Amino acid sequence: xxxxxxxxxxxxxxxxxxxARALVAEGDLSLQLNDIARRAxxxxxxxxxxxxxxxxxxxxxxxxxxxxxxxxxxxxxRDDDPWAGLQxxxxxxxxxxxxxxxxxEVLSTSPDEDATAPTTTRRGELAALAATVLERATxxxxxxxxLTLDDxxxxxxxxxxxxxxxxxxxxxxxxxxxxxxxxxxxPGQGSSPPA
Amino acid sequence: xxxxxxxxxxxxxxxxxxxARALVAEGDLSLQLNDIARRAxxxxxxxxxxxxxxxxxxxxxxxxxxxxxxxxxxxxxRDDDPWAGLQxxxxxxxxxxxxxxxxxEVLSTSPDEDATAPTTTRRGELAALAATVLERATxxxxxxxxLTLDDxxxxxxxxxxxxxxxxxxxxxxxxxxxxxxxxxxxPGQGSSPPA
Amino acid sequence: xxxxxxxxxxxxxxxxxxxARALVAEGDLSLQLNDIARRAxxxxxxxxxxxxxxxxxxxxxxxxxxxxxxxxxxxxxRDDDPWAGLQxxxxxxxxxxxxxxxxxEVLSTSPDEDATAPTTTRRGELAALAATVLERATxxxxxxxxLTLDDxxxxxxxxxxxxxxxxxxxxxxxxxxxxxxxxxxxPGQGSSPPA
Amino acid sequence: xxxxxxxxxxxxxxxxxxxARALVAEGDLSLQLNDIARRAxxxxxxxxxxxxxxxxxxxxxxxxxxxxxxxxxxxxxRDDDPWAGLQxxxxxxxxxxxxxxxxxEVLSTSPDEDATAPTTTRRGELAALAATVLERATxxxxxxxxLTLDDxxxxxxxxxxxxxxxxxxxxxxxxxxxxxxxxxxxPGQGSSPPA
DNA sequence: GATGAATGAGTGTTCATTCAT
DNA sequence: CATGAATGAACACTCATTCAT
Numbered sequence: 001x002x003x004x005x006x007x008x009x010x011x012x013x014x015x016x017x018x019x020a021r022a023l024v025a026e027g028d029l030s031l032q033l034n035d036i037a038r039r040a041x042x043x044x045x046x047x048x049x050x051x052x053x054x055x056x057x058x059x060x061x062x063x064x065x066x067x068x069x070x071x072x073x074x075x076x077x078r079d080d081d082p083w084a085g086l087q088x089x090x091x092x093x094x095x096x097x098x099x100x101x102x103x104x105e106v107l108s109t110s111p112d113e114d115a116t117a118p119t120t121t122r123r124g125e126l127a128a129l130a131a132t133v134l135e136r137a138t139x140x141x142x143x144x145x146x147l148t149l150d151d152x153x154x155x156x157x158x159x160x161x162x163x164x165x166x167x168x169x170x171x172x173x174x175x176x177x178x179x180x181x182x183x184x185x186x187p188g189q190g191s192s193p194p195a
Numbered sequence: 196x197x198x199x200x201x202x203x204x205x206x207x208x209x210x211x212x213x214x215a216r217a218l219v220a221e222g223d224l225s226l227q228l229n230d231i232a233r234r235a236x237x238x239x240x241x242x243x244x245x246x247x248x249x250x251x252x253x254x255x256x257x258x259x260x261x262x263x264x265x266x267x268x269x270x271x272x273r274d275d276d277p278w279a280g281l282q283x284x285x286x287x288x289x290x291x292x293x294x295x296x297x298x299x300e301v302l303s304t305s306p307d308e309d310a311t312a313p314t315t316t317r318r319g320e321l322a323a324l325a326a327t328v329l330e331r332a333t334x335x336x337x338x339x340x341x342l343t344l345d346d347x348x349x350x351x352x353x354x355x356x357x358x359x360x361x362x363x364x365x366x367x368x369x370x371x372x373x374x375x376x377x378x379x380x381x382p383g384q385g386s387s388p389p390a
Numbered sequence: 391x392x393x394x395x396x397x398x399x400x401x402x403x404x405x406x407x408x409x410a411r412a413l414v415a416e417g418d419l420s421l422q423l424n425d426i427a428r429r430a431x432x433x434x435x436x437x438x439x440x441x442x443x444x445x446x447x448x449x450x451x452x453x454x455x456x457x458x459x460x461x462x463x464x465x466x467x468r469d470d471d472p473w474a475g476l477q478x479x480x481x482x483x484x485x486x487x488x489x490x491x492x493x494x495e496v497l498s499t500s501p502d503e504d505a506t507a508p509t510t511t512r513r514g515e516l517a518a519l520a521a522t523v524l525e526r527a528t529x530x531x532x533x534x535x536x537l538t539l540d541d542x543x544x545x546x547x548x549x550x551x552x553x554x555x556x557x558x559x560x561x562x563x564x565x566x567x568x569x570x571x572x573x574x575x576x577p578g579q580g581s582s583p584p585a
Numbered sequence: 586x587x588x589x590x591x592x593x594x595x596x597x598x599x600x601x602x603x604x605a606r607a608l609v610a611e612g613d614l615s616l617q618l619n620d621i622a623r624r625a626x627x628x629x630x631x632x633x634x635x636x637x638x639x640x641x642x643x644x645x646x647x648x649x650x651x652x653x654x655x656x657x658x659x660x661x662x663r664d665d666d667p668w669a670g671l672q673x674x675x676x677x678x679x680x681x682x683x684x685x686x687x688x689x690e691v692l693s694t695s696p697d698e699d700a701t702a703p704t705t706t707r708r709g710e711l712a713a714l715a716a717t718v719l720e721r722a723t724x725x726x727x728x729x730x731x732l733t734l735d736d737x738x739x740x741x742x743x744x745x746x747x748x749x750x751x752x753x754x755x756x757x758x759x760x761x762x763x764x765x766x767x768x769x770x771x772p773g774q775g776s777s778p779p780a
Numbered sequence: 781g782a783t784g785a786a787t788g789a790g791t792g793t794t795c796a797t798t799c800a801t
Numbered sequence: 802c803a804t805g806a807a808t809g810a811a812c813a814c815t816c817a818t819t820c821a822t
Contacts, residue, residue, distance in 0.1 A: 008800085008801090008806075008807085009805090009806055009807085012806080012807075032790090032791065032792085033791090033792075033793090034790085034791060034792070034793095035790095035791090037809095042807080042808090043807060043808040043809050044792090044793080044794095044808085044809070044810095045793095045794085045795085045806090045807065045808060045809070046806075046807055046808070048792095048793075048794085049805095049806070049807075108356075108360055109360075144373070144374065144377070146370055147370070147374075150361065150362075151361070151367065151370065151371070154357040154358070154360050154361050154367070154371075155354075155357045155371065155374060157356065157357060157360060158353040158354050158355075158356045158357025158358075158360075158371075159350075159353050159357075160353075161303075161352065161353045161356040161357075162349040162350045162352060162353025162354075162356075163349070163353075165303055165304075165305075165349050165352060165353075166345065166346070166349050167345075172346065172349070175341055175342070175346065176346070176349075176350065176353075178339070178378075179339065179342075179350060179375075179378035179379055180374075180378055181378075182339070182377055182378045182380070182382060183373075183374035183375055183376075183377045183378030183379075184374055184378075185377070187377060203781080203782090204781065204782090207781090207782080227815095227816070227817085228816090228817070228818090229815090229816060229817075229818095230816090232783095232784085237782085237783085238782055238783035238784050239783080239784065239785095239817090239818085239819095240781090240782060240783055240784070240819090240820085241781080241782055241783070241784095243817095243818075243819090244781070244782080249817090398802080398803090399802070399803090402802090402803080422794095422795070422796085423795090423796070423797090424794095424795060424796075424797095425795090427804095427805085432803080432804085433803055433804035433805050434796090434797085434798095434804080434805065434806095435798090435799085435802090435803060435804055435805070436802080436803055436804070436805095438796095438797075438798090439802070439803080444796090498746075498750055499750075500750075534763070534764065534767070536760055537760070537764075540751065540752075541751070541757065541760065541761070544747040544748070544750050544751050544757070544761075545744075545747045545761065545764060547746065547747060547750060548743040548744050548745075548746045548747025548748075548750075548761075549740075549743055549747075550743075551693075551742065551743045551746040551747075552739040552740045552742060552743025552744075552746075553739070553743075555693055555694075555739050555742060555743075556735065556736070556739050557735075562736065562739070565731055565732070565736065566736075566739075566740065566743075568729070568768075569729065569732075569740060569765075569768035569769055570764075570768055571768075572729070572767055572768045572770070572772060573763075573764035573765055573766075573767045573768030573769075574764055574768075575767070577767060578775075580772075580773075593785075593786085593821085593822090594784090594785055594786085597785080597786075617811090617812065617813085618812090618813075618814085619811085619812060619813070619814090620811095620812085622788095627786080627787090628786060628787040628788050629787085629788070629789095629813090629814080629815095630785090630786065630787060630788070630814095630815080630816085631785075631786055631787070631788095633813095633814070633815085634784095634785070634786075
C-alpha cells in the first residue's frame with residue numbers, strides 16, 4: 001500500500017500550508033517559496049512539487065475559505081426573499097475576504113490568470129450562484145440598473161479593500177456592507193426589503 | 196552662487212520625474228530607482244539624492260494630481276448645496292485616483308507611513324476640506340449615520356480599487372460613483388439632493 | 391519464476407529507451423533522468439535501476455547503432471581492396487555518428503570514462519576491425535605515414551563534428567568524407583584506389 | 586577625472602577575466618558567473634555588469650586570441666603563393682582554437698547566436714580574409730571543387746575537435762593539419778605547392 | 781552635487797540522487 | 802522490482818543601497 005507514503009506527502013503539504021498560513025496571518029502575503037520551505041523545515045523542492053507557483057499556493061490557501069463561501073452562496077441563492085439573498089451573498093463574499101486575505105487576492109484577480117483548475121471551477125460556481133441571486137433581485141426591480149455580475153464582484157472586492165485599509169477592519173465591515181448594499185439597491189426602493 | 200548648480204539639479208529632478216511618470220503611464224508602478232536612473236540618463240546616486248526612498252518618489256509623482264485635487268476639494272467645500280458638495284468631493288477623489296495611480300497609492304496608505312512633509316500637509320488640507328463638507332452634509336441629515344471622515348476616505352479608495360480591477364475602468368467609474376454616493380447617503384433621503 | 395517480473399522490467403526498460411530516443415531525436419541530448427522517467431510514465435527509481443548514470447543510458451541508446459556499425463566494419467575489413475575497405479570503414483563510422491548522435495558522443499569520449507562493459511567490448515571489437523583495415527592499407531602503402539588507429543578515430547569524429555555544425559549536415563557528409571579520405575591517403579597515391 | 590574609477594572597474598574586469606581564464610585552462614568551459622565571481626573575490630553583480638551573459642564572457646575571453654588570429658589571417662591573405670596562403674590560414678585558425686578553447690567555441694557556433702558586436706565584426710573580418718584566400722586558391726585550381734567558405738570553417742573546427750579529443754593534442758596538430766590540407770586540396774594537384 | 785561601479789543579500793528555479801514504502 | 806516524494810546543493814539573475822571619485 002502506498003497509504004503511508006502518501007500520508008508523508010500529505011503531512012509535508014500540510015506543514016507547508018500551515019507555515020504559509022502563519023505568514024499570511026502575520027500580514028505577509030508575498031508567499032516566497034524558499035522562505036516558506038525553510039520555515040517549514042522542508043526542502044525547496046518539496047514546496048515546488050506541491051505548489052509549482054506562488055499562485056498555486058495562494059489558491060490552495062484560499063481553498064477552504066472559498067469552499068465555505070460557496071456553501072453560504074448556495075444558501076443565499078435559496079433565500080425566498082431576493083433582496084435578503086443578495087444581502088447574504090454580498091456579506092458572505094465580503095466577510096470571506098476579510099477572514100482570509102488570500103481569498104481577497106484570488107477574487108480580485110482576473111479569473112484566467114494562471115488559475116488552477118479547482119479555483120476556476122469554484123469561480124464558475126460562485127458566478128453561477130451569484131447570477132441566480134442577481135437575476136432574481138433584478139426581476140424584483142431591486143437592483144440598480146446597469147450593474148452586471150462583474151460589477152457586483154468588483155464592488156464587493158472594493159468594499160473589502162476599504163475595510164482592509166481601515167485601522168480596525170472588523171469594526172467597519174458591517175457599516176461598509178450597509179453602504180455597499182444601499183449603493184447597489186435600485187434607487188427609490190427604500191433601504192430595507194419589502195416585508 | 197549656486198544658482199547654476201540648482202538649475203542643473205532641478206533639470207535632473209525633472210528628468211527623473213518625467214521618466215518615472217512614463218513608466219507609471221505604462222502601468223509599471225514598481226518605481227525601481229536603478230531602472231529609472233538608467234532611462235533618465237542620470238546616475239543612481241542622483242535619483243537617491245532627490246528621492247531617498249521609493250515613497251518619496253511616489254509622492255513627488257502624485258504631487259501635481261494631489262494639488263489639483265485640493266483645488267477641486269476647495270471648490271466642493273464651497274458648494275452651497277451640502278449634498279452636491281459631497282458629490283463633487285467624492286467624484287474628485289475618485290477620478291484623481293484613476294487618472295493618477297500614484298495618488299491612489301498615496302491615499303490608500305496610512306498617513307504616517309514614511310510620508311514626506313508636503314504629502315502630510317496635503318493630506319491634512321484634504322482632511323480639513325473634507326471635514327467641512329462632511330459636517331455640512333451631516334448637519335443637513337444627508338449622510339449615513341456612523342460614517343467618519345476616515346470611512347469616507349476608505350470607501351472612496353475602495354471604489355477606485357473596484358474600478359481598477361474592472362476591464363474598462365473608465366466605463367465603470369460613474370456607475371460605481373453612483374453606487375458609492377447612494378451608499379453613503381442617509382437612508383430615506385432619496386437618491387438626489389433636495390431641490 | 392521471475393519470468394513475468396523480468397518481462398515487466400524489460401518493458402519498462404524499453405519504454406525508457408523509447409522515450410529517451412524520442413528526446414534525442416528532437417535534438418535534446420541532455421538525457422535528464424527525471425524528465426525521461428516522467429515522460430515514460432515510470433518512476434525515477436526505475437530509470438536509475440536500469441541506467442545508473444547518464445552515461446549508461448547514453449550507451450544503451452547507442453547500442454543498436456553501434457552493433458550495426460560493427461557489422462559494416464566487419465564487411466569493410468573483408469573487402470579485398472585495402473583502400474576500399476578503409477573507405478567503407480570511415481564512411482560507416484561517419485554516417486553512424488550522424489544518424490545516431492549518441493554514438494557520436496560515445497565514440498568521441500575516452501573509452502575508460504565510466505564506460506559500461508558492452509560498450510567497452512564493442513569499442514574493442516571496432517578497434518580490432520579497424521586495426522585490420524589500417525594494417526592492410528598501411529602495408530599497401532596507401533595510408534599517410536604516422537597515422538595511428540586513434541588518429542583515424544579522432545579524425546572521423548572531427549569530420550562528424552564538422553558536418554554537425556553545418557547548416558545542412560546531410561548535404562555535406564559526402565564532401566567532408568572525401569576530404570577526410572584524401573587527407574588520410576598517403577601523399578602521392580592519387581585519389582582513387584589502384585585498379 | 587574619472588580615470589581612477591575606470592581604473593578600478595577595469596581592474597575588476599581583468600580579475601574576472603583572469604579567474605575565468607584560469608578555469609578554462611583547467612578545462613572547465615562552463616563559465617558559471619556565480620562561481621567566477623566568488624573565486625575572483627568580487628560581487629556577482631560586478632560580473633554581471635561586465636558580462637551580462639555567459640556568451641559575453643566567452644567572447645571576451647576569446648577576444649585577444651581572435652585578434653591575433655586576424656593578424657595572422659591578414660598575413661596569410663597577403664602571401665604570394667595561393668596554396669601557402671591557405672596553409673597559413675588554416676594552421677592559424679587551427680592553432681588558435683587549440684591555444685584558446687574559448688575561440689574554438691566561438692568559431693564553432695552560429696555567428697548570429699547572441700554574439701556581441703565585436704565578435705560579429707571579427708567574424709566578418711575573418712570571413713572576408715578567408716574569402717580572399719579561398720578565391721585565389723580556387724582560381725589557381727588548387728582547391729577541391731565544391732568547398733565553400735563555410736565548409737572550410739567547419740572542417741577546420743572539426744580538425745580542432747579531432748585534436749582536442751586526442752590524448753596529446755599538441756603532438757597531433759601538425760599531422761591533423763596535414764590531413765586537412767591534403768583533404769581540401771584539389772585532387773591531382775600533388776601534396777605540395779608548385780615550386 | 782553628480783556619477784555609476786560595486787556590493788551581496790535575496791529570490792526563483794532546476795535537477796541529480798536517495799530512500800522509505 | 803517499482804515507485805515517486807523528498808532533498809538541497811547549485812545555479813541564474815535582480816535590485817536596493819552604498820561610496821569612492
